[in-house]
Amino acid sequence: MIALHAAAHAPLLRPTSLAVGPGELAVLLGPNGAGKTTLIRVALGLLPATEGEARVGGDPVDRLSPAERARRVAYLPQSRPPAWAQPVRDLAALGRFAHGAALGRLAPQDAAAVDRALAACALEPLAHRPAHTLSGGELARAHLARALAAEAPMVVADEPVASLDPRHQHQVLRLLRDHVARGGGALVVLHDLDLAARYADRLLWMQGGALVADGSVADTMTPERVAQVYGVAARLIDRDGRLHVVVDDPL
């Protein structure tokens, strides 16, 4: 059983404690500069905590080798174009890096994992397209395929739906839900409150470098909290048991 624990203090981060485990899709919310990415980086050991500790699957993250950590958590940072014009399949295959995969000569189990990930992301027709010819949305899906190809128990994704059209936004979140349904865990940064309300099992609200609320959508998604954290007026509309968030005006 792999879970993420971070009880840490780092530059730009006030003492914060967080634990995300299997079987839940936790969405990390907060305005720009709230420290979401910093918290994720501390939790994954990519940024040292000045105090406290981060654990992945029970082990202190600074004691795990980068490859061992990557086999436990697949990390999808904010999407950027790759440096070289590699085909989509090779980008996805980099998700198998921690399993020792070398591009161009994948072991059968690595190739199978890559194929599954490409199929899940509907990328098979684009498998041989060079990365720099992809649209922003296609590139984001290629990165997601890389994270899924790792087949790690936990997925941590930083704004995975940025620059995607609505259809693909839902597609990506459904893929993450499927991952959770199979017993995995996910920690996802989103900026779209409506999507968060629809897909999250749990909301983590950050503001000013600290976690200010942690709970289910029903418990923590309130107009007051949205106003306090984001500084906007919002309405919550319950339509047939599904909560919709409509943002009206900045306060």
Next chain:
Amino acid sequence: MRLNIALLAAAAAAILAACLLGSTPLPPARMLAALGGGGEPGDAVVVWAIRLPRALAAFAVGLGLGASGAALQGLLRNPLAEPGVLGVSASAALAATFTLHYGLAAAFAPLLPLSAVAGALAATALIALAALRTASAVALILVGVGLSSFAGALTALLMNLAPNPFTLADMVNWMLGSVANKSFDDLLLAAPFLLPGLALLFASRRGLSALTLGEEAAAGVGLDLKRQRLLVVLGAGLATGACVAVAGAIGFVGIVAPHLVRPFVAHDPARTLLPSALLAGLFLVVADIGVRVLPTEAELKLGVVAALVGAPLFALIALSARRTPA
């Protein structure tokens, strides 16, 4: 794989051709006899003491520069990175010129490759540090150009102060780059640096693939960034330093070879490494044959020919890199 075998075969053929061609043409039968240890004693001297070591030196220098260029490009995610452009070769040449200037190399021969390697390592480490501080590919190249100019200026200062015309001629050879008059002794002196350097670069190649994602995502898929930087900096420093110790500063080879190879290996930095090294080796062997058979008044320097071919290609790559990744 097939690409590597083809390049290796072509390089072997070019090295044989280098033994055949020259001011005293050697018919193939006599050349092969001399190569096999038989034949006339004069032929054996031409092949074993002059032509073969020179061709092998050109090939070895190409291997080192091609591999260093490909690895630095992968590490810095920049198609313009290369030991010559980044000032690594110039720094190695400066350090080597310094030991020549003070006659230190005459006192203890291994000091020459040692100082060249030290200069190359210092420059590579500096560039890697600069890369940590700037995300801009252009800024990094400018740092390299600055380093290159500064090392060039210091070398010019040393030349200015050269005690006699012979030292000056020696230094000019270093600045321009040449494998003329190289012996197996020169190769043996450089091998303890070149071979480990190449080994380190090859050990780093899977990480170069991961770095295509950027450092954050590369760390995310399980790459040890510190180890990766160390491997490439050490490997490129050792290999480039050894190459400069053999042949002086030969620029642009390390930039052109990876660029030509990339489309054949699906633009994967890992798979670019070996064919880049082989292609650069092949290129320098062929260019050195050209230098020898061209009927010029004074023999052209290999580095000059490499730059004449490489510099325009560098400009072309720089122009196209603005539109698409390489």
